[in-house]
Amino acid sequence: MDAKRREVLKTGGGVLALAAAGVIRPGDALGQEWNKAAFDTKSVAETVKALGASGSTPSSGVEITAPDIAENGAVVPIAVESKLPRTEAIAILIEKNPNTLSAEFAIPSGTDPFVSTRVKMAETSNIYALVVADGKYFHAVKEIKVTIGGCGG
């Protein structure tokens, strides 16, 4: 599984920035752009490709803060912080969700390369934080277990 993932994310080593691909436009005040192709993807590899990269490198400069186990998949708190210089964008991918891409954020200069939000997880899955920094793609991955809860279901 791990080997496969690395392969998928590393092929090519593309350097096309999200912004350059028209995925995220920091200057778009109304935020009318919505990358349907990327949000329709159903695997990490597809999403990375749809976001304009042919690959991404694992990096310790990308940090995911989230619980190892979620008591409920409807709300999973997740924060992503990038220590990489010139971080331009952060995306959150959930491998086993029906649609992989959950959210992407354009980070203009002056804004911390940090976002915290809450996402839905259909089942136990890897979460990827994909970061575009200085035009290159980096990522971190963390497994979050989603537990069955309550009674009567």
Added chain:
Amino acid sequence: MPSKTILALALSGICVAGCATRPSDSETERTVAEMIKTSFRTRGQATVARLSQDDAQALCSKHAGELPKGVSDGIEKAQQATIRYPSSGKLMGDWREGERIAQSGVGKQFTDAPNRPAGGSCYNCHQLSKQELSFGTIGPSLYQFGKQRGASEAIQKYTYGKIYNAEAFSACSNMPRFGHNGVLTEEQITHLVALLLDPDSPVNR
């Protein structure tokens, strides 16, 4: 009268004022009976008839504080007589099917489709396989249940009977009488027996 004494003792701890004028038991009973009649309504398969208690339910409600030995023995004896074993004589089904039943908590709620088979809700209260981290603790852990006991005919019979009617072995148990109350079919119970006793089941590995 021991139940009344217990009730009075329990209440003495919380009454701040006017305990002397606390309502009589008969007044409380009348009020409760009225509430049960007026505060619930039939919805879907959950009819108001479900609030008519059988003997065991009535006794367990009445003696919730402490169950006198005589009452408990009486319940267990009466419940023993209800257990029906499968006519095929086969008590061990398929543990894989059993695991699915153990995971499912649906069944008999007014929001459940009446024709959909009920689950056993087992993980709600018990640890079973090691892989499932989300398990309850109202009942004891059943991990390695079969490994510790083997799967002799006597053990199979006990296990089937316990799931069929827990109160036959432990009066006023928290565990539903799955077979007796028609929640699970005989076949479903044999799958759960396999989950608990089959050496290949995750419970015993």
Added chain:
Amino acid sequence: MADPMRIRANMTGDKVEVKVLMAHEMETGLRKDASGNAIPAHFIRNVTVTHGGKTVLSAQWGTSVSRNPFLHFRFKGGKPGEKVTITWLDNRGEKRTDEAVIAGG
């Protein structure tokens, strides 16, 4: 009409810390009702945060952002008393804009 957002913008050091809650269903389009009919997707797709005419954060969201979304981030260059403006736009074209005054740290 959509409900107002709850926005908190506070100075922490030289940065403005923004926390926002939005009232939205974030319906995935994948759920079915009891009669088996699909419940149509309804979700926020774009969020834009501006301060002094400059965009300080813009986001695109899919259906897997949780219901009643929460967002937390920080930016430099704001001062107490200034305004932060947040706009969201959903897949039905519904839009909501709210602003908050930056509070001292």
Added chain:
Amino acid sequence: MGIQRVLAGVLAATLPCFSPAQQDTLKEIERYRQLLQESNPAELYEARGAEHWTRKRGPKSSSLERCDLGLGPGVVKGAYARLPRYFADTDRVQDLESRLVTCMVALQGFAPEEARRNPFSGTGAPMITTDPFSGVGQRSVMTDLVAWIASESRGMTIAPPMSHPKERLAYQAGERLFYFRAGPYDFGCITCHGEEGKRIRLQNLPKMTNAKDAQRAFGTWPAYRVSEGELRSMQWRMWECIRQMRFPELEFASDASIALIVFLANRAEGGTFDAPAIKR
């Protein structure tokens, strides 16, 4: 009988003792719960509720601002922490929701069944999307009001009065109902809330006759349930427990629902009210 005794011995020897892996699970679940505390969408409901209180509604086109929640007309601060209680005008013990029904009828001119309609927001039951009294994303004025009114008691001591004979009768009836077992699962409230330190799946269960547990439980409802994406009231908590007990439907604001809440509120007396909370 011999087998039974042997088995009982084996069971006693294997009482739950948690392995390190299980302790990690519990620790991470606790961390998850902590992370949820950072932000609570209940705020969105509270804001709407505050507006509903002053908004003119109903045939009389009147607000609820003169509604007496027990501390005098219009007094909201601290009212929730002193409910349920006996009200002379209705000659009835009432919890917040049943009292709001009274006010909607008396002040705003709603028919009682109209005031009771749509008591829970969204869907009543988790993932059941064609609930008769609610639909997907459906707002509930009642739920919003409860969120706001409860928030106005945050930090206060839970102190329901217990001096009127009808309050005592409701308490006694609530206690009996708590122990009442019935239905195809033989359940009663006591099944899940009668012992300390138990769980369903990974969810901790309060023992309602234990003051500390009852205080924490009662003091954190209403709550935003992340599993449902909705704010849930104490009336809903009763309704939902009863549904899962496989009983017929508990009627909203009914006497049995109020009696159960009286029992719980009194078991929780002296605790600190800290709701609306956020929960799984």
